[in-house]
Amino acid sequence: MPTIKDVARLANVSTATVSYVLNNSGPVSEATRARVLAAVEELGYRPSIIARSLKGKHTHMLGFVLSPYARQPQDPFFNEFIAALADTAAGFNYHVAVTTTADLASERKTYKDMVEDRRVDGFIIADTRLDDERLAYLIAAGFPFVAFGRPANELIFPYVDVDGYTGVKQAVQYLIDLGHRRIGLIELSPTLVCRMHRRQGYEAALQENDLPLDSELIVAGGLTEEDGYRAMGKLLDLVQPPTAVMAGNDLMAVGAMNAIHDRGLSVPDDVALIGFDDIPLTTYVRPTLSTLRQDFYDIGERVVRMLMALLHDEELTETQVILEPTLIIRESSGGALIKD
Amino acid sequence: MPTIKDVARLANVSTATVSYVLNNSGPVSEATRARVLAAVEELGYRPSIIARSLKGKHTHMLGFVLSPYARQPQDPFFNEFIAALADTAAGFNYHVAVTTTADLASERKTYKDMVEDRRVDGFIIADTRLDDERLAYLIAAGFPFVAFGRPANELIFPYVDVDGYTGVKQAVQYLIDLGHRRIGLIELSPTLVCRMHRRQGYEAALQENDLPLDSELIVAGGLTEEDGYRAMGKLLDLVQPPTAVMAGNDLMAVGAMNAIHDRGLSVPDDVALIGFDDIPLTTYVRPTLSTLRQDFYDIGERVVRMLMALLHDEELTETQVILEPTLIIRESSGGALIKD
């Protein structure tokens, strides 16, 4: 591998001049520039990222830690999100280091290691939590990051989030307009900040329509298909089961769908269903799943752009971005209950 | 951030001694060692990965490039595989840089950049192709990598692969044993090496049972649910459609399932179905999908272990590993056609 010295020698200039040419960081005569460029070409020289980093104090790496804590690794969310991160970062000549963790302890250690080893210049944090150690740690360490998800407390940091409140409210309103009066809610994991907003959206929709808030219609779910299956089972066991259900995410909605089918009932005739996320799975199942779409690619792209601005000391025009999800009506939400 | 010099100063030793202690690379008296360790502790010192890399000529990074060319980004395969890569690498103090590419040209550029910039010490390559530029390039460049998938030609490199031939043969035999005589095959993308082996397994099973090889029963598929849907449509359009179908992967099997349902037919009564991969989706659909399981986590782990051995100049005990897939019978493959 040729180094800058080899280039300098071949072009009969100093290494400083080579550096000037390559980085446009000094005045160089056209003739010299041409000679340097020719030498670079001839040698196939590429500057060493590592040496550059040692000088420049940055790694051109972004960190993203996969945690089973808030999302299952099989959640297709990651595919789109990671692709967006990697794509967008590449546009800035950055790369993304993806790490996985098994539990909270190893997650803690991972962040600490990445920060203290200065392996990455900044982090992308997904799925903010109620009492989020990661956020607290990074803020305390003064380490740059941008989150997908809002804070639950008074912490201040840049983020992109989806408006779960408005989204769920709109979806539940849609079900109410269809004629549904008993609408169930299968909640996400209690530690997730977004669970809160979605719940509030659900309650707001009922209140605005003067529908009673029946606590037995709100069941703890979780994250996975199994969680949704189990939660739906509880709802179906009620003396008066709901005729429609809003699920915390698509995976649980599909679980709910299976629970309904396995009891010989039908979606949407016996129970209408709406999910959240719009993962590809929604169109694979029958009936296809109505849902609230969050554009993970868009979110990932925005998050990286904000982080790049942060790292380059640029002015962040918007530091907290809230995106509206789109209600996507497919088959599982059914038609009007009472035909006229 | 404290440097090695700060530690040396505080411990009243030279930087060399600090380095000896930290790397166990020189004889150090117990007293000195203790003093150094105390200083490290007090300062919260962590060696700079970058400076280390500059000396040592390695980055402690592994590269993995996501390509839509052979697998759709929404393929859940990636989740498990990437998690396995990241987990296993972490055990060796390595990290994984994940990059995405949009097309073959950008893929080519990505590999070139990563290699020439020496951003990573080695690559993991997934889904080998018939005429695989990536492999050719890395071999020509003498750059270390381990593949998930076999070569299609005479190239020699370390890999882990799943025995698609035996797997599919076994699955088709299973269908034959159930009484099926007309068995369809929905193929993977033609460029994938594994398509070949699976096709051969299909043909072998038919031949061993003296069943005719009907070319109209073999249809081009692809990768996605849509591909499977379309391919199944073609099979159902036949004058004499198959009573069972082996799909190139689970995603296409689910697409086939939907195609069958959408024509008012039933799985497995009208058409029995077996997929390949065992992604979580197989248990979310109704009927649940029979499939050949490949353990992506295991594969990812093995690939990284082999790559680590390669990078550390250790003897590779096995350089080409073939794993057997497991036939998993769920509902979609049905029971015996002719009940006795």
Place this chain on the structure above:
DNA sequence: TTGAAAGCGTTACCAC
């Protein structure tokens, strides 16, 4: 058992 110093490949300050 310890340390001085060279060197890894850059960048950038300061002279010329």
Place this chain on the structure above:
DNA sequence: GTGGTAACGCTTTCAA
């Protein structure tokens, strides 16, 4: 416009 050289933080050779 150009070049010499120190510096980035570490490892390692060589000498003491």
